[in-house]
Amino acid sequence: MDKTRPHYNLHDIVELKKPHPCGSKRWIITRTGIDFALVCQGCGHRVMMPRKTFEKAVRQHWPHVTDEPG
Template identity: 65%
Template sequence: MADKFCIGDIVELKKLHPCGSKQWEVTRTGADFRIKCLGCQHQVMLPRTKFEKSVKKILKSGLEQ
């Protein structure tokens, strides 16, 4: 199975972060994901299943340059 997400992706989550931003950058992938809020730079670790359920769409792929 090909991985859908890679480091550097900008994703939009379904729920707002308390700072008001929905945009996050993926900074680590694997069994757990680390994502960084683009509004306040807060970082969060999530299990893969929870992360995949909470993503609404990929705004920018980390592979694009």
């Protein structure tokens, strides 16, 4: 596994380089794998994109924090 690549999980929030037409740049990850599914935090629009495109488009990443112990 390549240590320089960030690890993306479900419900992580990412900021993409280009804004969505609604004006928001932040998206929630709803599917990971070969393709990524994202939901816009501004308007709720859903998109799918290949991993390579997704990784190039990400500007900032905030991991999902759970309140579960352990």
